[in-house]
Amino acid sequence: MYGMIHQALRDMAIQHMGDAGWAALLQDAGLKQPLFIGMDYYSDETTMTLICLIAERLNMPLDTALHEFGGVWIDFAGASEYGRILQMAGDDFVTFLESLDRMHASIRSNMPKAEMPSFELIAADTEQMQLRYRSTRNGLAPFVQGILQAVAIRFKESVIISFHLEDGGALFIIKRTLPHE
Structure with missing residues (x-):
């Protein structure tokens, strides 16, 4: 990395x-x-x-440290030269999730050795979202969960995020705790 x-x-x-x-x-x-x-x-x-x-x-526990580090990472990246890319990734939480792969492609142009994960927003409605995460790295789902939690906070979304491990990644279930219009 x-x-x-x-x-x-x-x-x-x-x-x-x-x-x-x-x-x-x-x-x-x-x-x-x-x-x-x-x-x-x-x-x-x-x-x-x-x-x-x-x-x-x-x-x-390692999972707790990874989750916390996800939040630290978003704050760190937001304050770095990549903060503009984060800002341009979307004006709301769902749009941000939809543009994660484009954002990573933009970053990869400056970091050719980077092994970026991929994301697919499978479903999104007023109550919940499902996001599929794929990576060549194992064990980082709690880190991604922490990132998603920190991004939700940036967009003033109140959410509960859980995940189910899958081969090569995880499926994240993001439930809104407050109604969203």
């Missing part, structure tokens, strides 16, 4: 553990370079090592 992900993980770790905690975590991960460069590519193993260590240090 690209260094931007690691920069966001750093923000999450420092928020919970401080600079010294982040430094200790890097040492435990066997990483000598404390600075991750946003456009450099790092192994998925490095990413998962970091998130697993963060979860361990915070005494939380």
Whole structure:
């Protein structure tokens, strides 16, 4: 994964553990370079090592840490040079979900090694949405759930998000808790 992900993980770790905690975590991960460069590519193993260590240090299940990191990632990406792409992805939650693949294609042009997931909005009405997520990476559905929750909040949507794992991804059920017109 690209260094931007690691920069966001750093923000999450420092928020919970401080600079010294982040430094200790890097040492435990066997990483000598404390600075991750946003456009450099790092192994998925490095990413998962970091998130697993963060979860361990915070005494939380890995799925919970991934979910929380999804929210951190949206805040981080929104404040980065990719914030404009997020803003242009839609004026409402449903439109945003419909344009996820286009948004990722736009990002991929700057990050050629990126293995982007794919999304398909299967159904959407005033009460709920169904979103299919596909990825070559396993175990990231809680991260996506956290992203979706953070995006819903940005669009002032009150939702409950659950998912069912499928081969190569997950099906997300997004239920609105307040009526939507």
